[in-house]
Amino acid sequence: MSLVTELLAGNRRALARIISQVEDDGPEAHALLAELHPHTGRSHVIGVTGAPGTGKSTLVNALAKTYRSQGQTVGIIAVDPTSPFSGGALLGDRVRMRDLAGDPGVFIRSMATRGSLGGLARATADVILVLDAAGFDRILVETVGVGQAEVEIASAAHTTIVVEAPGLGDEVQAIKAGVLEIADLFAVNKADREGADRAVLALQMMQGLAPAPAGHHGTGRQAGHAAPGAQADGAWLPPITKTIAVRGEGVAALHDWVEQHAAYLRETGQLARREATRAATALNHILRERLIAALFAGLTNGELDRAISAIARRELDPYTAADHLLQAEKPGFPGIVRRP
Amino acid sequence: MTDRKIRVLVAKPGLDGHDRGAKVVARALRDAGMEVIYTGIRQTPEMIAEAALQEDVDVVGLSILSGAHMALCPRIVELLRSQGMDDVVVLVGGIIPDDDVAPLKNLGVKGVFGPGTSTRDIVEFIRQSVG
Ligand SMILES: Nc1nc2c(ncn2[C@@H]2O[C@H](COP(=O)(O)OP(=O)(O)O)[C@@H](O)[C@H]2O)c(=O)[nH]1
Ligand SMILES: [Mg+2]
Numbered sequence: 001m002s003l004v005t006e007l008l009a010g011n012r013r014a015l016a017r018i019i020s021q022v023e024d025d026g027p028e029a030h031a032l033l034a035e036l037h038p039h040t041g042r043s044h045v046i047g048v049t050g051a052p053g054t055g056k057s058t059l060v061n062a063l064a065k066t067y068r069s070q071g072q073t074v075g076i077i078a079v080d081p082t083s084p085f086s087g088g089a090l091l092g093d094r095v096r097m098r099d100l101a102g103d104p105g106v107f108i109r110s111m112a113t114r115g116s117l118g119g120l121a122r123a124t125a126d127v128i129l130v131l132d133a134a135g136f137d138r139i140l141v142e143t144v145g146v147g148q149a150e151v152e153i154a155s156a157a158h159t160t161i162v163v164e165a166p167g168l169g170d171e172v173q174a175i176k177a178g179v180l181e182i183a184d185l186f187a188v189n190k191a192d193r194e195g196a197d198r199a200v201l202a203l204q205m206m207q208g209l210a211p212a213p214a215g216h217h218g219t220g221r222q223a224g225h226a227a228p229g230a231q232a233d234g235a236w237l238p239p240i241t242k243t244i245a246v247r248g249e250g251v252a253a254l255h256d257w258v259e260q261h262a263a264y265l266r267e268t269g270q271l272a273r274r275e276a277t278r279a280a281t282a283l284n285h286i287l288r289e290r291l292i293a294a295l296f297a298g299l300t301n302g303e304l305d306r307a308i309s310a311i312a313r314r315e316l317d318p319y320t321a322a323d324h325l326l327q328a329e330k331p332g333f334p335g336i337v338r339r340p
Numbered sequence: 341m342t343d344r345k346i347r348v349l350v351a352k353p354g355l356d357g358h359d360r361g362a363k364v365v366a367r368a369l370r371d372a373g374m375e376v377i378y379t380g381i382r383q384t385p386e387m388i389a390e391a392a393l394q395e396d397v398d399v400v401g402l403s404i405l406s407g408a409h410m411a412l413c414p415r416i417v418e419l420l421r422s423q424g425m426d427d428v429v430v431l432v433g434g435i436i437p438d439d440d441v442a443p444l445k446n447l448g449v450k451g452v453f454g455p456g457t458s459t460r461d462i463v464e465f466i467r468q469s470v471g
């Protein structure tokens with residue numbers, strides 16, 4: 001039996017080995033993904049992002065339990081950073097997910113960010129596809145909530161939950177990292193802690209929804225009145241849910257919002273649009289990787305170095321240098337970019 | 341671009357609740373460039389074998405201080421084998437009497453590391469054992 005046949009038959013070892021192939025971009029990865037692709041497109045993919053320590057893993061554990069109690073199966077991808085110094089990684093998210101151990105309806109995979117930004121987004125999207133083909137109803141993807149990588153990974157999810165927690169200065173961080181744009185739902189976790197209401201208020205203010213201060217009227221979008229969720233004009237206003245992940249409190253409400261968002265995506269035709277975005281992102285990454293690999297493979301030894309030193313010596317500008325490199329006749333890279 | 345990393349599961353089976361040693365080893369392996377999946381304390385053999393399968397690790401490192409190694413290690417080796425993970429390298433560290441080393445190795449434990457072991461030796465051992 002082939003690995004893919006075994007995966008489709010529910011063999012978890014085969015699933016784990018295919019994920020490794022795909023993550024390593026190993027020799028069989030592309031063939032495996034091609035074989036799996038027709039079996040994908042059924043899972044709802046939920047991204048869970050936020051600063052370290054906000055309680056993402058704990059929340060993923062609690063959400064997964066909620067889904068399991070309703071008979072849905074859950075695949076989990078937990079991403080932690082690779083150390084830039086050693087290339088190694090300490091992946092500790094499973095510590096918070098021990099409640100899920102022994103449940104055949106759950107599969108947890110830890111992933112390190114490894115090299116490049118684009119590489120992570122590619123690998124994550126591919127591992128999502130593998131879990132999707134394996135038939136998990138919901139896929140939860142926990143990512144380190146820092147910077148641009150979030151935006152890329154969000155494009156691989158249908159519903160993105162941004163997790164905030166009081167006392168971490170996240171109000172500011174959220175704006176900085178641009179996570180406001182990617183959030184479909186907000187969870188203010190650690191609601192047992194002082195400052196949770198302030199965090200909720202800060203988020204509402206960013207949404208333009210906080211009640212106007214006394215004496216002011218009509219500032220902000222329907223100040224204080226718009227109900228979150230699907231709006232009459234077809235937009236989606238991200239709801240803010242307070243949770244205490246360690247106790248499972250508020251998690252049922254968060255779960256309901258995820259499902260409402262999934263329904264909203266289906267009913268408004270946005271799902272098809274998100275699928276197109278996912279497809280575009282995936283294809284873009286692959287094309288970029290391939291084109292660059294093909295270009296470098298076609299360059300003779302030293303061609304690049306000569307161009308670099310010519311630029312450094314101010315004999316050539318980088319744009320002209322790039323034109324030269326792209327125009328030269330190269331085996332396997334015939335005139336992809338050629339100016340008339 | 342194949343980027344094959346050595347993946348190691350570090351687990352603490354049994355009931356004793358202290359995992360300082362396991363964490364030191366986990367960090368040392370990370371600093372040696374490995375991907376270390378840390379699962380925390382009080383893991384049952386079933387939990388460890390299942391995590392090893394899902395994470396598709398090359399190595400399972402066990403930290404056992406409770407004296408229960410003669411019961412726990414063979415059980416974990418057996419569970420790994422029963423799920424087709426025969427070539428996973430199983431290591432155990434902690435307080436293991438000399439007399440138990442040979443029996444453990446006969447039962448399929450590849451390496452046994454006592455309290456004084458330097459983490460460098462463990463890193464070296466893993467690099468040698470994982471093809
Ligand atoms: N007080 C409190 N602590 C929590 C809550 N959720 C998670 N934690 C704790 O916050 C710490 C970080 O949680 P973790 O899930 O690992 O956060 P992550 O880094 O975002 O994945 C752990 O010690 C959790 O037990 C919560 O709702 N309330
Ligand atoms: Mg985490």
